[in-house]
Amino acid sequence: MSHDALGQALMIRALAAREKAYAPYSKFHVGAALQTTTGEVFDGCNIENCSYGLTNCAERTAIFKAVSEGHAKISALAVAGDTDGPIAPCGACRQVIAEFAEKDTPVWLTNLKGDVQQTTVGVLLPGAFDASDL
Numbered sequence: 490m491s492h493d494a495l496g497q498a499l500m501i502r503a504l505a506a507r508e509k510a511y512a513p514y515s516k517f518h519v520g521a522a523l524q525t526t527t528g529e530v531f532d533g534c535n536i537e538n539c540s541y542g543l544t545n546c547a548e549r550t551a552i553f554k555a556v557s558e559g560h561a562k563i564s565a566l567a568v569a570g571d572t573d574g575p576i577a578p579c580g581a582c583r584q585v586i587a588e589f590a591e592k593d594t595p596v597w598l599t600n601l602k603g604d605v606q607q608t609t610v611g612v613l614l615p616g617a618f619d620a621s622d623l
């Protein structure tokens with residue numbers, strides 16, 4: 490599959506996962522989809538809680554699903570939300586993404602209008618704290 494086709498497939502999967510969002514408080518629905526280095530695809534949605542700080546973002550839901558199934562290496566990621574421009578992952582998710590991806594791992598950020606920003610994990614979190622700093 491070409492790079493562009495992979496991005497398209499993951500964005501479609503992220504948009505589908507977004508439909509499952511549990512977001513009764515913010516009403517802001519987000520979906521994410523990733524491919525692992527072993528070729529599997531995992532997706533996730535945001536899951537809120539009445540104790541707001543316990544919310545899990547879509548990106549981390551997808552990553553935790555993959556890691557808990559034994560796939561701890563991400564080779565590509567897409568995120569979709571109903572934003573004006575392409576969605577911007579929060580800082581917490583950028584750090585968690587960095588844990589399981591390489592700096593040059595491609596990331597597609599999109600919205601419901603079809604705006605797309607193709608970036609990389611290293612651009613999303615320059616100067617990341619990582620395991621080599623420990």
Ligand SMILES: O=c1ccn([C@H]2C[C@H](O)[C@@H](CO)O2)c(=O)[nH]1
Pocket residue numbers: 512515517518519534535536537544545546547548568576577578579582
């Ligand atoms: O990239 C993002 C940005 C926000 N959210 C969620 C968290 C919360 O449930 C809602 C509003 O911030 O959107 C995500 O899941 N991913």
Ligand SMILES: [Zn+2]
Pocket residue numbers: 546547548549578579580581582583
């Ligand atoms: Zn987040």
